[in-house]
Amino acid sequence: MQAAPIASVVWLWAAPEAATAIATRDLPTILRAYRRVNGLNQIQLGELLGYDSSYISMIETGRRPITDVTARRHIAGRLGIPAHVLGITGTDDAEFRAMLQFGDSTVRLAEIARQSGHAAEAVNELWPLVARLEARAAEGHLERDSLVLLAQARVGLGVSLGAVLPEERLSSAARWTGQAVTIAARLDDPMFRAYTLRMHGNELRKAGHPAAAVARLKESKELSRDPAALGGTLAFMCRAFGVLGDAERFDTALHEYRTLLEGNTGSGLLFQPFTLREIELRGLLCTGRAAEAGRLVHVQAGRPAAPQWRIIERVTTGEVLAAVNELDSAAVFFEDAIEDAEHRRLPHQIQRAIRATAQAGLDELATEARAALARIRSLLGSGRSE
Known part of the structure; x- marks a missing residue:
């Protein structure tokens, strides 16, 4: 089963140069970076934006500055960039005040989306909120309510990215949750600080820093x-x-x-x-x-609370069965996990399956998993939002 396209804003974390380009707020720089990250030529970018390739060339070289608000808003929408990045709105306008008013709901709905197996959609919802709040903080507006909301949104964004990004990009997720910890340390709210430390600790572990993760989790435990x-x-x-x-x-x-x-x-x-x-x-x-795990693997215990936990458990069960040489049964679990992980767009779980199937000598499944991962990588780099 082929995955549905990933929401367009995820391209921002598909390569380090993407975020660097966004930070410049320079349209020609952003367009060039978008094309490089996504492997597009000027004709293809023109098709995405509805412009002729010669027009794209003039924009990228600065020969055709885009000053029209409608045009800039159109480009921002197609590339998944918050409008204010291209200078369309200020942080004190009515739109920003409305965003603050409904910010808590945005964070909650994004969390529901992530827990329901739609992490890419959660990223799509949270990124505009985070970007606007980051801009306000950079200008010295550090009201407590805005800071709390920014920390909540940073955690949500980081954890959601931790689901949709492949392993080699998981440091981005850890950075966002780490920035939330920094804010939480300034607030007199032990429960919230425990939450940020807990989520940051897990993203550190996933990014390959288990010792640092333990340190954060110990702090969280003391506060929980x-x-x-x-x-x-x-x-x-x-x-x-x-x-x-x-x-x-x-x-x-x-x-x-x-x-x-x-x-x-x-x-x-x-x-x-x-x-x-x-x-x-x-x-x-x-x-x-492994032998002890092999005895436990056949004991069932309830149902998963979210689709991604079923996939996580399928991969783990496959790993255990392979370790105790029940390869036929392991293959069934791996195949199920790979198909569902592609559908849910969870590259990290597919990467776990690749390692486990290759180690177990399940070469056909390993090849199948690599193909599924390649399709997800293609979507991560495509910037498509159909």
């Missing part, structure tokens, strides 16, 4: 009071200890998680039996206890 929040922190700690291969600390965190869950009703994506089982399976495998 709500069982679901503490459970989420413990879930991420288990992940990080597993990556580090630290069996003792993994077992301790897992025991705390299980005890907490037994005494409280599970809620959310991270604090429930299905998540506990998946975390335990992966941790046992990472800490060299």
Whole structure:
């Protein structure tokens, strides 16, 4: 099953030069960068914008400055760039005030979209809000409400990017969540700070920095009071200890998680039996206890709270089954996970499947997974928003 095209704004994180070009706020620079990142020539960019290629050439070389507000708004919309980046609106206009008024709702709806398996759409919703708030902060407008909203939006953007970007780009997600931690440290709100530390810790782990992740998660644990929040922190700690291969600390965190869950009703994506089982399976495998994971893999525990958790569990189950040499069963889980991950546009899970299938000698599946990843990469670089 081929994935639907990724929302256009994700191109901003497909290559480092994209964000650099956006920061210049210079239209010719942005257009040239857009073409390079997406592999387009001037004819193709002209087709996207509805302009002749010679007109694109004149814009890029500065021979045809675009001063018309309608034209700039049209270009911004087609490229997924917030209008103010091209100088169309100021940060104190009615549009900005409305954005602030409905900012909390934007963040909440984006979170619902991400948890429902639509992380690219969440990025598309959050990026304009973040960009406008960043611009206001840069001008010295640091009202508390704006700062809180900016931190919330930064976390949401970072976590959503952590779902739609491939592994080599996950540092972008960690940077955004890290910037939210910086703001939270200035606010007198321990629960919110615990939340930002928890999410930043997990993005650090995914970006390949498990020791740094543990440090952030320890801070979050000290500040967490709500069982679901503490459970989420413990879930991420288990992940990080597993990556580090630290069996003792993994077992301790897992025991705390299980005890907490037994005494409280599970809620959310991270604090429930299905998540506990998946975390335990992966941790046992990472800490060299494949046989123990192999016994647990056939024990079911509830249903996933979100589509992406089903995919995560499918890959993990495939890894465990392959490790205990149940290759036929492993192949079934991997095939299901690869197809669903492409449909949900989760490149990181496909990359996990590529490594696992290649290691298990499931060469046909590994080839299938690489093809699925290539299709998602193509969408990441296309800037399409159909």
